[in-house]
Amino acid sequence: MSDSAALSRQEQKERTRAALLDAALExxxxxxxxxxxxxxxxxxxGVVPAAFYRHFASMDDLGLALxxxxxxxxxxxxxxxxxxxxxxxxxxxxxxxxxxxxxxENKAHFAFVARERVGGSAAVREAIAHELDLFVSELAVxxxxxxxxENWSSDDVHMVARLFVRNMVANxxxxxxxxxxxxxxxxxxxxxxxxxxxxxxxxxxxxHS
Amino acid sequence: MSDSAALSRQEQKERTRAALLDAALExxxxxxxxxxxxxxxxxxxGVVPAAFYRHFASMDDLGLALxxxxxxxxxxxxxxxxxxxxxxxxxxxxxxxxxxxxxxENKAHFAFVARERVGGSAAVREAIAHELDLFVSELAVxxxxxxxxENWSSDDVHMVARLFVRNMVANxxxxxxxxxxxxxxxxxxxxxxxxxxxxxxxxxxxxHS
DNA sequence: TTCTTGCGTGAACATCTGTTCACTCAAGAT
DNA sequence: ATCTTGAGTGAACAGATGTTCACGCAAGAA
Numbered sequence: 001m002s003d004s005a006a007l008s009r010q011e012q013k014e015r016t017r018a019a020l021l022d023a024a025l026e027x028x029x030x031x032x033x034x035x036x037x038x039x040x041x042x043x044x045x046g047v048v049p050a051a052f053y054r055h056f057a058s059m060d061d062l063g064l065a066l067x068x069x070x071x072x073x074x075x076x077x078x079x080x081x082x083x084x085x086x087x088x089x090x091x092x093x094x095x096x097x098x099x100x101x102x103x104x105e106n107k108a109h110f111a112f113v114a115r116e117r118v119g120g121s122a123a124v125r126e127a128i129a130h131e132l133d134l135f136v137s138e139l140a141v142x143x144x145x146x147x148x149x150e151n152w153s154s155d156d157v158h159m160v161a162r163l164f165v166r167n168m169v170a171n172x173x174x175x176x177x178x179x180x181x182x183x184x185x186x187x188x189x190x191x192x193x194x195x196x197x198x199x200x201x202x203x204x205x206x207x208h209s
Numbered sequence: 210m211s212d213s214a215a216l217s218r219q220e221q222k223e224r225t226r227a228a229l230l231d232a233a234l235e236x237x238x239x240x241x242x243x244x245x246x247x248x249x250x251x252x253x254x255g256v257v258p259a260a261f262y263r264h265f266a267s268m269d270d271l272g273l274a275l276x277x278x279x280x281x282x283x284x285x286x287x288x289x290x291x292x293x294x295x296x297x298x299x300x301x302x303x304x305x306x307x308x309x310x311x312x313x314e315n316k317a318h319f320a321f322v323a324r325e326r327v328g329g330s331a332a333v334r335e336a337i338a339h340e341l342d343l344f345v346s347e348l349a350v351x352x353x354x355x356x357x358x359e360n361w362s363s364d365d366v367h368m369v370a371r372l373f374v375r376n377m378v379a380n381x382x383x384x385x386x387x388x389x390x391x392x393x394x395x396x397x398x399x400x401x402x403x404x405x406x407x408x409x410x411x412x413x414x415x416x417h418s
Numbered sequence: 419t420t421c422t423t424g425c426g427t428g429a430a431c432a433t434c435t436g437t438t439c440a441c442t443c444a445a446g447a448t
Numbered sequence: 449a450t451c452t453t454g455a456g457t458g459a460a461c462a463g464a465t466g467t468t469c470a471c472g473c474a475a476g477a478a
Contacts, residue, residue, distance in 0.1 A: 009444090009445055009446070009454085009455080016456085031330070032243060032328055034241060034328070035243055037434080037435060037436085038435080038436065038437090039434075039435065039436080047455095047456070047457095048456065048457055048458070049435095049436080050438080050457070051455070051456045051457075054454080054455055054456075055455095058436090114327055115327050115328050116328075117327075118324050118326075118382060119243070119328020119329070120328070159404050159405065159408075160408070162401070162405075163376075163408065166379050170375050170379070177338075192371070195365070196368065196372050198412075199368075199369070199372065199409065199412040199416060200408060200412060202411070202416060203408040203410075203412035204408075205411075206411040206415070216475095217475080217476090218423095218424085218474090218475050218476070221475090222424090222425070246465060247466065248464075248465065248466080256426070256427095257426065257428070258465095258466080258467085259427070259428080259467080260426050260427075263424080263425055264425095267466090268466095
C-alpha cells in the first residue's frame with residue numbers, strides 16, 4: 001500500500017496473515033484466546049471482518065496456526081541451547097537461566113501456550129498436548145546421555161523428562177503471570193526453579209527400577 | 210415449588226443459588242467457565258436471566274463463589290487424609306491413590322480449578338492462586354514433621370511443598386483430561402505420579418542448603 | 419387478617435457476534 | 449493492451465449477549 005517498496009501479491013497476503021496472527025496474540029494476552037472475537041482480531045489487524053476468511057476458516061484455525069508458530073519459536077530455542085556445550089555441563093543453572101530469559105523475550109508465545117494448554121478449545125488443547133509430548137521425547141533423548149541416567153529404562157527416562165517439562169511449563173507460567181512492575185520476582189522464580197531441578201537431579205543418583 | 214415439603218423463603222433462595230452454581234459448573238466442563246454466558250447458566254438452572262442478579266452481581270462473582278466451593282471440597286479431603294495414620298507412613302502411595310480417587314469423585318471441581326487457574330478472568334485466577342498458596346503452606350506444615358526434613362530451613366520446606374502441589378495439580382489435570390472411554394489410563398497416571406513423587410523424596414535425603 | 423418484602427417473571431433495549439454477498443480494483447498472466 | 453484472479457470492502461442478516469424495568473405473587477411480619 002503506502003509502504004516503502006511495492007509489494008508482490010504473495011508478500012502482501014503473507015503480511016496481512018501475519019498481522020492477523022499478531023493481533024490475535026496481542027489481544028489474547030489480556031483476556032485469553034478463547035475470549036477474543038473474530039471481529040476484534042480483524043479490527044486490531046486493520047482489516048474488515050470478512051477479509052479474515054481469506055486467511056483462516058475460523059478462529060479455531062487461527063488458534064492452531066498460533067500453536068504452530070509458538071512451538072517453532074520454542075524448538076528453535078532448545079536447539080540453540082543444545083549447541084552450547086556448557087548446557088551439558090551445568091545443565092541446571094543453564095536451564096533455569098535460559099528458561100527465564102527465553103520466557104521474557106517471547107512472553108506472548110509462552111503466555112499463549114500456557115493458557116490455551118488447558119483453557120483453549122478442544123482442538124487447540126490437543127495440538128498443544130501433542131507438541132508438548134514431542135518436546136518431552138526430545139528432552140528424553142538429551143537426558144539419556146547424562147552420566148547418571150545412561151542405563152535407566154527408557155520408561156524412567158521419559159518420566160523424568162515429563163517431570164522437567166512439567167516444571168518448565170509451571171515456571172514459565174509464573175514468569176508470564178509476573179506483574180510488569182515487579183521485576184524483582186524474576187530472580188526469585190529463577191532461584192526456585194534452580195532449587196527444584198537440583199532436588200530432582202539429586203533423586204537421580206539413588207533411583208532404582 | 211412442587212417439591213415434597215414446603216420450603217422456607219431462605220431455603221428456596223439457597224436452592225436456586227446452588228442450582229446456578231451447579232449449572233455453571235456443569236456447563237463449564239465442556240468449554241471452560243470463561244466461555245459460558247449468564248443466559249446459558251440461567252437457562253440450565255431453570256431460571257430467567259434477570260433472576261441471576263438476585264444471587265450474583267456478575268459471572269465473575271459467580272466464578273469466585275465457585276472457587277470457594279471447590280477449595281472447600283479440596284480442603285476437607287486433605288483434612289480427612291491427615292487423620293489417617295497410614296498417610297504419614299506411606300505418604301507417597303497414599304498421596305497417589307487419594308489424589309486419583311479424589312479427582313475422580315470431584316472431577317467437576319478439579320476440572321474447574323485446573324482450567325480457570327490459568328484460563329479464567331483475572332479475578333478468578335487471583336482467587337485460585339491465593340487458595341493454592343494457602344494449600345502449599347498447609348502442606349509445608351505437614352511435611353516439616355517428616356523425619357528427613359525436620360531440620361531444613363522453612364524456605365526449603367516451602368519449596369518442596371510447592372513442588373508437590375505443582376505435580377498434584379498437573380496430575381489432576383491429566384485425570385481431568387482423561388477421556389471417559391479410556392479408564393485404563395488411570396492406573397498409568399497413578400503409577401506415573403507415584404514414581405515422580407518417589408524421585409522427589411529420594412532427593413530429600415541428599416539435600417543441603 | 420392485612421401489609422411488606424423480595425424472588426422470580428417476561429418483555430424490551432442496545433450492542434456485539436459470526437457469516438454471506440455482490441462489489442472494487444490492482445497485480446500478474448495473456 | 450486486455451483479461452483474469454483474488455485480497456480486501458462495506459452493507460446486511462439473524463442470532464446471542466448483558467442489563468433494565470415494572471410487575472406478579474407467595475412467605476413471613478404486623
